[in-house]
Amino acid sequence: MNAIFLTLSAVTVLGAVLAVSLRNLVHCLLALVLFFLGIAGHFFLMRADFLGAVQILIYIGAVAVLILFAIMLTRNIAGTEGARRALGGAWWLGVGVSAALAGLMIAMTRRSELASKMPYGATEEGVVKDIGKLLVTDWVVPLEIMAVLLTAALIGAVVVALEETKKR
Amino acid sequence: MSVPLGYYLVLGAVLFAIGLCGALTRRNAIAVLMSIEIMFNAAVLNFVVFWYYLHNGALTGQVFALFAIAVAAAESAVGLALVIAVYRHYKRVDVDEMRSLKG
Numbered sequence: 001m002n003a004i005f006l007t008l009s010a011v012t013v014l015g016a017v018l019a020v021s022l023r024n025l026v027h028c029l030l031a032l033v034l035f036f037l038g039i040a041g042h043f044f045l046m047r048a049d050f051l052g053a054v055q056i057l058i059y060i061g062a063v064a065v066l067i068l069f070a071i072m073l074t075r076n077i078a079g080t081e082g083a084r085r086a087l088g089g090a091w092w093l094g095v096g097v098s099a100a101l102a103g104l105m106i107a108m109t110r111r112s113e114l115a116s117k118m119p120y121g122a123t124e125e126g127v128v129k130d131i132g133k134l135l136v137t138d139w140v141v142p143l144e145i146m147a148v149l150l151t152a153a154l155i156g157a158v159v160v161a162l163e164e165t166k167k168r
Numbered sequence: 169m170s171v172p173l174g175y176y177l178v179l180g181a182v183l184f185a186i187g188l189c190g191a192l193t194r195r196n197a198i199a200v201l202m203s204i205e206i207m208f209n210a211a212v213l214n215f216v217v218f219w220y221y222l223h224n225g226a227l228t229g230q231v232f233a234l235f236a237i238a239v240a241a242a243e244s245a246v247g248l249a250l251v252i253a254v255y256r257h258y259k260r261v262d263v264d265e266m267r268s269l270k271g
Contacts, residue, residue, distance in 0.1 A: 020190030046220040074255040094192030102185030115174030153242035157249035
């Protein structure tokens with residue numbers, strides 16, 4: 001289990017680092033897919049099978065394709081911008097801030113008494129069925145609000161991305 | 169058998185910091201959105217980790233992570249639509265170039 005955790009973590013961190021550091025945006029997207037797969041693997045490792053499947057379906061199936069379409073629509077397919085810099089002017093400031101934040105968070109986890117806690121124990125079978133029951137009983141109102149939010153986001157995305165033809 | 173909770177917390181912190189680093193340093197708006205997705209995923213990973221280590225037979229943590237994923241999906245759809253609208257207006261998507269509101 002420990003070796004699996006370390007391997008998955010290495011893959012996940014590698015995907016994240018490549019996704020934020022590569023120049024070609026399509027390569028960034030492929031690294032991001034690797035990162036999503038690593039996260040899904042972690043979900044499977046923690047016996048959250050349903051969330052792992054959801055992660056693959058939504059992130060790799062929908063979000064990655066959406067980002068790919070945005071890359072295609074907004075720039076040349078080759079993806080590189082020639083000699084123009086991929087990073088902003090004060091990039092070292094951003095790196096410093098995020099490194100400081102990482103150090104702070106890791107130091108905080110070191111001091112927490114939760115850090116040495118071991119898993120609660122295996123869950124019973126039929127978890128997907130139980131999640132479904134929870135969603136339509138205890139959490140039905142948040143579920144409906146989520147449906148409204150997704151509809152609003154869909155309409156909003158279409159309206160924002162619509163061509164402005166009426167004004168001319 | 170399995171690792172303590174602290175390992176996962178360090179992993180989540182590192183992933184979040186990587187995403188923040190990308191969001192702060194990249195110039196292309198789509199790359200910034202990808203970095204924000206990394207930060208979202210680090211947060212959702214932490215939700216699931218806390219559910220796995222601290223649940224008392226309840227599945228509420230997984231439901232919460234599910235809602236977080238749905239909100240992130242809506243965010244990315246609207247964000248990419250905004251990027252396309254900005255591209256139509258400025259013909260480029262660099263965040264450095266969007267300074268019309270600068271005082």
